Amino acid sequence: xxxxxxxxxxxxxxxxxxxxxxxxxxxxxxxxxxxxxxxxxxxxxxxxxxxxxxxxxxxxxxxxxxxxxxxxxxxxxxxxxxxxxxxxxxxxxxxxxxxxxxxxxxxxxxxxxxxxxxxxxxx
Numbered sequence: 001x002x003x004x005x006x007x008x009x010x011x012x013x014x015x016x017x018x019x020x021x022x023x024x025x026x027x028x029x030x031x032x033x034x035x036x037x038x039x040x041x042x043x044x045x046x047x048x049x050x051x052x053x054x055x056x057x058x059x060x061x062x063x064x065x066x067x068x069x070x071x072x073x074x075x076x077x078x079x080x081x082x083x084x085x086x087x088x089x090x091x092x093x094x095x096x097x098x099x100x101x102x103x104x105x106x107x108x109x110x111x112x113x114x115x116x117x118x119x120x121x122x123x
Contacts, residue, residue, distance in 0.1 A: 008117030019080040021095030029073035032098040037091035049103035092116040
């Protein structure tokens with residue numbers, strides 16, 4: 001599977017962005033998906049995950065109430081709506097595909113990764 005993220009950019013604190021992740025070579029409808037992020041000189045960390053059906057979602061505590069993960073299996077795409085962005089949200093954001101039905105917050109549980117999209121939040 002190939003995953004391609006888009007929608008990143010530069011935004012002021014308090015602003016919003018919507019990231020997209022489109023898949024090819026494998027339908028997303030059979031897989032749980034996740035978003036992770038990596039700030040400079042830091043480890044890749046979990047942001048959000050969504051089950052195959054979309055009925056179950058989990059979030060990192062740092063983004064709860066501000067970010068929303070969703071999916072459109074017909075379009076083979078998942079999304080991350082990010083509201084009330086903060087400078088500490090600045091990172092490269094990656095989508096990932098897990099060959100399982102259930103959510104998970106561990107990077108090692110995901111088999112396919114996109115190249116990432118940069119999100120920069122200015123104060």
